[in-house]
Amino acid sequence: MAARALFSAPPGFYSIPPLSSLTSRAHRAVLSHHLHVGPLSFSSSSHRRRCHYRACTDESKGPTNSDSFVLTTPLYYVNAPPHMGSAYTTIAADAIARFQRLLGKKVIFITGTDEHGEKIASAAEANNRSPREHCDTVAQSYRTLWSDLQIEYDKFIRTTDQKHEKVVKDFYARVLDSGDIYRADYEGLYCVNCEEYKDEKELTENKCCPVHLKPCLLRKEDNYFFALSKYQSKMEELLTNNPEFVKPSFRLNEVQSWIKSGLRDFSISRASVEWGIPVPNDTKQTIYVWFDALLGYISALLETGENPDLQTAVSSGWPASLHLIGKDILRFHAVYWPAMLMSAGLGVPKMVFGHGFLTKDGMKMGKSLGNTLEPTDLVNRFGADAVRYFFLREVEFGNDGDYSEERFINIVNAHLANTIGNLLNRTLGLLKKNCESTLPFSSTEAAEGIGLKSTVEKSVEMARHHYENLALSSACESVLDIGNAGNLYIDERAPWSCFKKGGETAEMAAKDLVVILETLRIMAVALSPVAPSLCARIYTQLGFTEDQFKSITWADTKWGMLQAGQKTMDPKPVFARIEIKTEEELQEVVPKAVKSSKNASRTQGMVGA
Structure with a gap:
C-alpha cells in the first residue's frame, strides 16, 4: 500500500490490548483511557467469536529454492497518480531484480496497486468516476511510468483482480480457523483521508486532522479484529532468530521497540466502507485495505489460468525473498504481516527493507509548498538513465535523500557524460583513426602486465558485494571507480601521442585502447542494473548485438571478452550532456x-x- 503517516498506532489499524485483559468492565475502562478514543464494549459473549488455538506451522510454505528470488514493491494506493517516492522504491527494486537476474536467479519481481477503501471511493466521486473507472485510470498511469523508467516487473497485481479476492477470502478463512479473528464494537474520531482513527490529543483545536486539516467524524462500528497479541512471543522469537529479517539494522531496532511495548489486537474490517472485499459470511462489512493489500504479494504469484486459491499461489514462489518498502509502512510489513502469516500457517518473508524519504532542496515535498517532484516530468526532461542513476547513486539506500536540480545535473554530467561517455567516445575515436575501428588484439593479450586489470577486478568484486547487500549507492561508486581508473590510465598512457611514434610504441598504444574498451565493457555489465539503456548503447558500440547484451550475466564482468578482429561502431555520444x-x-x-x-x-x- 501507499505510504501513510504512522502515529502511536498504525494508520487505520485501530487496536486493542490482548484479549486476556478484556474480561472485566474495569479492564475495558482502562482500555478506553489508554486509547483516548472513546469507550469500547462487547455487546454480548456471542458477539465475540473465538476458535481453538492452532499452533503456527509452515506446512503451507512454498518450495525452498536457492535459485529463485521473489521481491516486491508496496502495492501503491491509487487515490492519486504516482509520485517520486513511489518511483524511487520501484527503481531500486528494478535494479535489485536486474542484478539477481545477472546472477542467474529465477526472479519474480512483483509490483501493483492497492485499489480498495473509502479514500478511493471518495477520490473517484470527486472526479465524477465510478471507483472501478478511477482505479483503471490510475493503475494505468503506474504502468505507463514504469515503462518510461524501464522497470521490468514480472507481475503487476491489482487488488480488484478476481484472483486476489479469492486468495484474500481463503486466507481470512485460515486465520479464522486459527481462532485469531473475533468481533467487537469500536468508537472513535475517524479521518477519512488518513483512513484511521485519531487520538483526540493529536487533533487541532477545532477537532480537525492535523495532517489534512479536515474535521474528523465520530464513528462507532462493529468490526472484526485480529488477535495480534497472541503472537507476542513468536514475533520476539522471529527477530531474535533472524536478525536479517529487518534491514537496515536501525529499522530492526524500531521494530524491536514496537514489539517490546506490547502487541495489541487490531481491526481488520470496516462496516461503513462499501468499496472493498466483503467479509466472508458478513456482507455488511468489508475487509480493511491493509489486511487485503498485503495479500497481493501472494495472489500476484498466480499464473494466468491457474486455480485462484491460496495454496496454489503459495506453491508458486512464497515466501518472498525481499519486501522493499518506505519506512512509513514498516510496522505493517515487519509486525502485522508476519503475525498474519503465522496465523495462516504460512512462511514469513526472508527480509523487509525500509528505505528513507526524499526531500527537495532540503525541504519536505508537498503540494501546498509548491515543490513536488513529478517523476514523469523528470523522465521527459532528462531520460530514464539519468533519473535512475541519480537517485540510486546519490541516496544512501535506507536513509533519507535529497533532490536538487543543480546537483542532479552536475552528477549525471560528471559521471555519465564525462567519466563514462567521454572515455568511450575518445577511445573509439582513436581506434577508428588508427586501427580502422577493429581490435588489433584480444583484451587478454592486451592486458598482459597491465595493473589496470587487477584494479578493475577488485572494483567489480566490490560492486557485487554492495549489490548483494542492497548498498546500491556504494555499488554505483565501485563501478564509477572503474571509469575513473580508466580515465587515469588513458591520460597517463597518452595513446594519441604514442601512435605518432610508430613501431612498438604504436603497438602498445593499440593495446592500451583495447584495455580501455574492455574496461568500459565490464562497466556496462556492472552498471546495467542501474542504467540499462546507457549500458546497452555502450555494448552495441563495442560491436555486440542487442541480443548479446540482453543475454549478459554477471560472469561477463570477467576480463577477456573482447577478441582480436572485433569491429566496433563509429563513436557516437552514449549520453549527451545536460x-x-x-x-x-x-x-x-x-x-x-x-x-x-x-x-x-x-x-x-x-x-x-
Whole structure:
C-alpha cells in the first residue's frame, strides 16, 4: 500500500490490548483511557467469536529454492497518480531484480496497486468516476511510468483482480480457523483521508486532522479484529532468530521497540466502507485495505489460468525473498504481516527493507509548498538513465535523500557524460583513426602486465558485494571507480601521442585502447542494473548485438571478452550532456511548448544517443 503517516498506532489499524485483559468492565475502562478514543464494549459473549488455538506451522510454505528470488514493491494506493517516492522504491527494486537476474536467479519481481477503501471511493466521486473507472485510470498511469523508467516487473497485481479476492477470502478463512479473528464494537474520531482513527490529543483545536486539516467524524462500528497479541512471543522469537529479517539494522531496532511495548489486537474490517472485499459470511462489512493489500504479494504469484486459491499461489514462489518498502509502512510489513502469516500457517518473508524519504532542496515535498517532484516530468526532461542513476547513486539506500536540480545535473554530467561517455567516445575515436575501428588484439593479450586489470577486478568484486547487500549507492561508486581508473590510465598512457611514434610504441598504444574498451565493457555489465539503456548503447558500440547484451550475466564482468578482429561502431555520444538553457534560448527552440512549462528555464535537448 501507499505510504501513510504512522502515529502511536498504525494508520487505520485501530487496536486493542490482548484479549486476556478484556474480561472485566474495569479492564475495558482502562482500555478506553489508554486509547483516548472513546469507550469500547462487547455487546454480548456471542458477539465475540473465538476458535481453538492452532499452533503456527509452515506446512503451507512454498518450495525452498536457492535459485529463485521473489521481491516486491508496496502495492501503491491509487487515490492519486504516482509520485517520486513511489518511483524511487520501484527503481531500486528494478535494479535489485536486474542484478539477481545477472546472477542467474529465477526472479519474480512483483509490483501493483492497492485499489480498495473509502479514500478511493471518495477520490473517484470527486472526479465524477465510478471507483472501478478511477482505479483503471490510475493503475494505468503506474504502468505507463514504469515503462518510461524501464522497470521490468514480472507481475503487476491489482487488488480488484478476481484472483486476489479469492486468495484474500481463503486466507481470512485460515486465520479464522486459527481462532485469531473475533468481533467487537469500536468508537472513535475517524479521518477519512488518513483512513484511521485519531487520538483526540493529536487533533487541532477545532477537532480537525492535523495532517489534512479536515474535521474528523465520530464513528462507532462493529468490526472484526485480529488477535495480534497472541503472537507476542513468536514475533520476539522471529527477530531474535533472524536478525536479517529487518534491514537496515536501525529499522530492526524500531521494530524491536514496537514489539517490546506490547502487541495489541487490531481491526481488520470496516462496516461503513462499501468499496472493498466483503467479509466472508458478513456482507455488511468489508475487509480493511491493509489486511487485503498485503495479500497481493501472494495472489500476484498466480499464473494466468491457474486455480485462484491460496495454496496454489503459495506453491508458486512464497515466501518472498525481499519486501522493499518506505519506512512509513514498516510496522505493517515487519509486525502485522508476519503475525498474519503465522496465523495462516504460512512462511514469513526472508527480509523487509525500509528505505528513507526524499526531500527537495532540503525541504519536505508537498503540494501546498509548491515543490513536488513529478517523476514523469523528470523522465521527459532528462531520460530514464539519468533519473535512475541519480537517485540510486546519490541516496544512501535506507536513509533519507535529497533532490536538487543543480546537483542532479552536475552528477549525471560528471559521471555519465564525462567519466563514462567521454572515455568511450575518445577511445573509439582513436581506434577508428588508427586501427580502422577493429581490435588489433584480444583484451587478454592486451592486458598482459597491465595493473589496470587487477584494479578493475577488485572494483567489480566490490560492486557485487554492495549489490548483494542492497548498498546500491556504494555499488554505483565501485563501478564509477572503474571509469575513473580508466580515465587515469588513458591520460597517463597518452595513446594519441604514442601512435605518432610508430613501431612498438604504436603497438602498445593499440593495446592500451583495447584495455580501455574492455574496461568500459565490464562497466556496462556492472552498471546495467542501474542504467540499462546507457549500458546497452555502450555494448552495441563495442560491436555486440542487442541480443548479446540482453543475454549478459554477471560472469561477463570477467576480463577477456573482447577478441582480436572485433569491429566496433563509429563513436557516437552514449549520453549527451545536460545543458542548462536560458529562457530566451528555450523560446527559440520550442517557443510554444516550453512557454507553458513551469520548468522552462532548465532542460536539455537529447539525453541519449
